[in-house]
Amino acid sequence: MTLPMEIDQLLDDEACWRIVLAKDRRFDGAFVLGVHSTGIYCRPSCPARLPKRENVRFYAGNEEAEAAGLRPCLRCRPDSVTREEEAVARAITMLRDAAEPVPLARLAEATGYSPSHFQRLFKRAVGLSPASFARALRMERAEDALSAGDTVTDAIYDSGFGASSRFYEASEGRLGMTPSAWRDGGRGATIRWAIVPTSLGKMLVAATEKGVCRLSFNEGSAELAARFPNAELIEGGERFAGLLAEVMAAIEQPGDSRHIPLDVQGTAFQEAVWRELRRIPPGETRSYAEIAAAIGKPGAVRAAGSANGANNVAVLIPCHRVIRSDGSLGGYAYGEDIKRELLRREGSHTKL
Ligand SMILES: [Zn+2]
Missing domain, CATH: 1.10.10.60 (Homeodomain-like)
Structure with missing residues (x-):
């Protein structure tokens, strides 16, 4: 799944630049800046001379900066661990x-x-x-x-x-939420799955013995197999029917679906974000900045956005309840139409 567009809009380039001008240490780790004239990337608080604005681009993290061909700065060492880390x-x-x-x-x-x-x-x-x-x-x-x-x-x-x-x-x-026992592309797990028609389009639901591990729209079994290459995938089955019915009901008549068990795997940070998303009641919305603050990491707005984008279980981990700070919709992995419709059904008041 690619990251939703809205991350960059929430901590946008202008906000990042203001943080760099202020050398605000609180945002170290939330993003890095690439200086394309010199080919290096820095922490926001780098003590070196301020680069020209037109040579700077912002990246969510070291990997992204290095993928763009940049090297870590020797002054602020964005690649090394600090005393706090x-x-x-x-x-x-x-x-x-x-x-x-x-x-x-x-x-x-x-x-x-x-x-x-x-x-x-x-x-x-x-x-x-x-x-x-x-x-x-x-x-x-x-x-x-x-x-x-x-x-x-x-x-x-x-x-x-x-x-x-x-x-x-x-x-x-x-x-x-059950932290999944499976690792390595689902090795050792049996995953039952089905693709069912819903009023929002074709929905893929997949579950292990512990709970739902994937819910997505307009995806096929090939995408599921790519996501869990080492799991045993079984289409349908009686043991799966009850859970599937509950999930379908949660889509058509949205409400509190937290009783539906999930089986997800993420980093401690991602799981903290996902738990926080599950705390947003139907009919309410939050911004990424609010989610980041709620898990005690107010500087990690972009990382919260990335964790949102890494969510495997649409709707049940309600990433659709995160919207832009100005109240407008922002992006959605399965298209804004589905996000708008989910929020409308839940009675959210957004600038739709
Ligand atoms: Zn630096």
Whole structure:
């Protein structure tokens, strides 16, 4: 799926240039600037002399800049990790390796920051507080243990949850999203799929045993196979019929569809964005800037847009509820007509 057009419109070139003029460190990581006269790219806060505006182009990240033939700047080192990034990486390792919950104070001490400062910088980098991140890790471990055949109780205790009720509270907090056990193009997963006619056009629905893993419009089985090249794909089937009916109802009579289980895979940041999208009630909309702020990463407007674009499950992860800050529609992976119609059905008041 290509990224929706609206990312660039939300943190547009003019806004990026203003940030560069201000050398605003808060936006380091949100984008880089390419200086095409010298062939390098920089963090927004680069201390080197300001390039001429006409030689500058903005990129969402290092990969994009390098794909455009640019090299990282030796002054601001956009390709190297900062002390803050190092601290976050260190904390993530501690959380991953720990058998028991690690208090914030210990993370802060180990990384040389005050607890409140560390809490902020971790959340800015990861999109979750250290405590939420640790909870997500424990969830993942519990699920891995379950799929390896442990009993529920063993899995819960082994993964560091003190009481099973907390496991279910934490599950609830994920809003029905299961971090998928599959990796590597769906290796080891069985995916059932169907293409059904809807009032919005042909809809592809695909699901693993855990939940819906792909929902898209005007796509065929070839695209599904390209997305999950190593999964076993099975068309239709009785086990799939109930879920399919629920999904179709959610399309035709939109409302709160959060009871429909999803099976998605993303980075911690992407999953934070997707969870936030699922929190937008039907009939309401948000801007990318609001989504980025809601997950504690106000500088990551473009990255939030990219995460939105990487959404595999249209409608059920309601990326259509994100519109431009001026209230106009913005883009949509399956065309603005479908986005407009979905919002109209939900009763959103936008400049349609
Ligand atoms: Zn630089």
